[in-house]
Amino acid sequence: MKNIATKNPWVAPVIVRHSSSGMNKFGGVRDAQFRDEIAGVSIAELVEKYGSPLFVLSEEHLRQSVRRINRAFTTRYAKVRQAWSYKTNYINAVSAILHQEGCDAEVVSEFEYDKARRLGVPASRIFFNGPYKSRGALTKAVSEGARIHVDHLDELALLEEVAAELNILNFPITIRLNFDTGFAENWGRFGFNLENGQAMEAARRIAASPNLKLTGLHNHIGTFITDPRAYTAQVGIMINFMNNVEAATDCTITTLDIGGGFASRNAMQGVYLPPEQITPTAEQYAEAICGALAIGLKDREQNGKPLPELVLETGRAVVDEAEWLISSVVANKRLPTGQRAMVLDAGVNILFTAFWYNHEVRPARPVEGIPEDTVLYGPLCMNIDVVRQSVSLPPLKTGDLLSFWPVGAYNNTQWMQFIQLRPAVVMVRQNGQVDVVRRAETLDDVEEPENLPIDLQPDFS
Ligand SMILES: Cc1ncc(COP(=O)(O)O)c(C=O)c1O
Numbered sequence: 001m002k003n004i005a006t007k008n009p010w011v012a013p014v015i016v017r018h019s020s021s022g023m024n025k026f027g028g029v030r031d032a033q034f035r036d037e038i039a040g041v042s043i044a045e046l047v048e049k050y051g052s053p054l055f056v057l058s059e060e061h062l063r064q065s066v067r068r069i070n071r072a073f074t075t076r077y078a079k080v081r082q083a084w085s086y087k088t089n090y091i092n093a094v095s096a097i098l099h100q101e102g103c104d105a106e107v108v109s110e111f112e113y114d115k116a117r118r119l120g121v122p123a124s125r126i127f128f129n130g131p132y133k134s135r136g137a138l139t140k141a142v143s144e145g146a147r148i149h150v151d152h153l154d155e156l157a158l159l160e161e162v163a164a165e166l167n168i169l170n171f172p173i174t175i176r177l178n179f180d181t182g183f184a185e186n187w188g189r190f191g192f193n194l195e196n197g198q199a200m201e202a203a204r205r206i207a208a209s210p211n212l213k214l215t216g217l218h219n220h221i222g223t224f225i226t227d228p229r230a231y232t233a234q235v236g237i238m239i240n241f242m243n244n245v246e247a248a249t250d251c252t253i254t255t256l257d258i259g260g261g262f263a264s265r266n267a268m269q270g271v272y273l274p275p276e277q278i279t280p281t282a283e284q285y286a287e288a289i290c291g292a293l294a295i296g297l298k299d300r301e302q303n304g305k306p307l308p309e310l311v312l313e314t315g316r317a318v319v320d321e322a323e324w325l326i327s328s329v330v331a332n333k334r335l336p337t338g339q340r341a342m343v344l345d346a347g348v349n350i351l352f353t354a355f356w357y358n359h360e361v362r363p364a365r366p367v368e369g370i371p372e373d374t375v376l377y378g379p380l381c382m383n384i385d386v387v388r389q390s391v392s393l394p395p396l397k398t399g400d401l402l403s404f405w406p407v408g409a410y411n412n413t414q415w416m417q418f419i420q421l422r423p424a425v426v427m428v429r430q431n432g433q434v435d436v437v438r439r440a441e442t443l444d445d446v447e448e449p450e451n452l453p454i455d456l457q458p459d460f461s
Contacts, residue, residue: 002260012334012356015134035362035403038324042355043364046426051440052328052401053346055412055425061322062096062408063430066101069262069314072282076290081250083127085260086112088315089323093427093437095119098318106260106313110137111148127257127311128355129176129218131155131190138162142171142195149174149218149257151191156202156212163211174216174255177286179237183230184222184261187359191219194241200248207249214251217242220259223316224268226278228288234258236290239296255328257311265319266406268360282317315408319359326364327387329400330379340374342396347378347385350422352414354387364401367394376402380419412438417446 036043039058047054049091059401066082083106084098090112095105095403096119097403105116108130116126123144131151132411133141139162141148150173163171176191178201194201206214221234235258242253262285265275293310302309327346335341361376372395374389396402415422420443426434 005268005269013194014389021222022304029163033362034366035405036364038403040432041428042404043326046434047326047328047401049434050426050436051259052326053327053344053350055350055407055414055422055423056324057091057094057408057425057437058322058328059427059430062094062097062319063101065322066103066318069282069286069312069318070102070344073290073310073312074285076286077293077310079307081309083257083311084318084413085127085313086116087413088260089319090410091412091425091438091449092113093435094408094412096317104311108239110134113137113141118146127174127313129220129313135162139166142166142168142207143347147172147174147216148253149176149201149216151176153192153202153205154206160209160211160227163442164382169210170213171211172215173206174208174218174257175199176218177238177241178210178219181221181230181233181237183227183233184225187220187222192239194357199241200245202250203245203249214245214249214257216257217245217253217258217259218311220313221261223261224263224266225261225348226263228280228284230261231258231285232288232292236426237248239293242308252305254292254306254308255311256308257313260313260315260317262314262317262404263407264316266316266353267355267410268314269358274423307408319409320406323406323411325404325407325411327402327404329396329398329402331398332396335375340372341377342374342393343377343379344387344402346387346404346423346460347380347420348413349378349380349385349418350415351387351418352411352416353405353407353409358388358391359404359407360390361388361393362403362405363394363396364403367396367400378427417441421446427460 018241038056039060040085070082082103084095085106087108105121105123106127107113107116113128122148126146128146129149130143135158138159142162143166146300177194178186178188179194192202203214206212219238221230238256263279265279267275269341325346327344329342330345331343333341371392373390374393378385378387424436424440425438427437428434
């Protein structure tokens with residue numbers, strides 16, 4: 001008779017859809033269903049040394065990504081600048097690498113402006129966007145010679161005052177435009193509208209000011225734009241406006257800044273096709289944009305006007321795929337609905353993009369067993385803390401590690417310290433060495449700005 005102690009524990013039966021291996025319906029083969037390393041470094045060893053959860057950046061991925069975008073554009077257009085969109089990920093090591101690769105900085109607040117300056121970026125290489133720039137911020141940016149993008153008429157008036165106070169004449173500025181490309185919803189809350197004449201009105205106002213001069217046009221059509229034709233339309237509209245504004249106000253436009261918005265290989269929720277099917281390559285974006293520039297600007301130099309520089313403020317597409325989040329399984333559960341659930345040690349407080357994207361989730365070791373539909377919860381005592389509503393995963397034990405990818409865009413800036421301390425961010429360097437680029441937070445970090453009035457000190461004696 002079999003010894004009862006050696007029997008396997010009873011496991012509830014589940015029905016799973018049969019999925020055969022090999023080609024998927026698009027002809028591709030899904031890669032291995034686990035990931036045990038990042039840029040050649042073992043995930044298990046990373047967690048052992050730096051804890052869990054853990055953000056892991058790859059220097060190699062980051063450099064290759066920005067170089068590819070740069071190459072795609074500089075081989076198609078003569079004057080290109082990439083301005084790193086700080087808000088996407090302003091960890092100093094990330095920004096520093098991108099500046100080493102030749103990027104300028106694109107900032108949207110005084111805090112980001114100061115951050116870029118502290119990192120050594122000259123003001124003349126900072127593009128200052130955003131709907132709120134205080135008088136103090138504008139005074140600093142104008143006196144240091146930053147490239148200011150005006151968002152609205154009140155800001156324009158303030159900027160005029162600031163330049164006048166500083167006795168500066170003809171300070172070069174850019175206006176942010178908004179308009180309908182016919183492809184993406186117009187982000188009409190930013191900048192001056194083109195269709196209703198606001199943008200031309202702003203240009204006339206600048207032309208009448210002795211302190212300011214209009215030299216640039218900016219537009220950002222939105223984020224995760226998967227149709228490159230949106231950029232063809234954008235560039236065409238901007239060139240058309242450039243010609244009109246130059247004719248109407250006698251200015252010369254030397255910069256066309258087309259913002260950011262290129263998609264990464266992340267899976268947007270609600271989109272049927274997988275990222276490898278819908279995410280355009282850098283070359284496809286470049287072809288759409290530089291093709292429109294070639295058509296729109298073909299007579300420009302003959303007409304005695306300079307070829308404008310093209311500025312890209314690409315954020316997501318530069319950094320998203322260069323970072324992973326490692327998280328540990330804390331518990332397995334069966335919900336009243338019958339669905340399998342896992343509790344992880346990483347929640348939406350550090351993985352903000354889980355609200356919009358279905359990240360690729362991989363166990364850190366090959367796992368035997370039948371995959372089952374699983375909901376992944378974070379550690380927050382909040383119902384909204386769902387890092388993945390539904391993902392097919394094999395049985396995992398507590399302590400098992402999962403990697404989430406791509407997570408480089410908008411998580412390390414939008415994360416919040418809520419209930420939990422924020423974890424460390426490490427970077428696998430090109431030589432294989434691992435550097436901590438942001439250490440894990442401590443209770444002291446959180447309490448450092450606080451002040452407890454002496455009479456409020458609790459006394460439990
Ligand atoms: C003005 C501006 N430029 C650039 C970006 C970067 O966009 P993305 O990350 O989609 O490339 C943003 C993001 O919202 C933005 O507001």
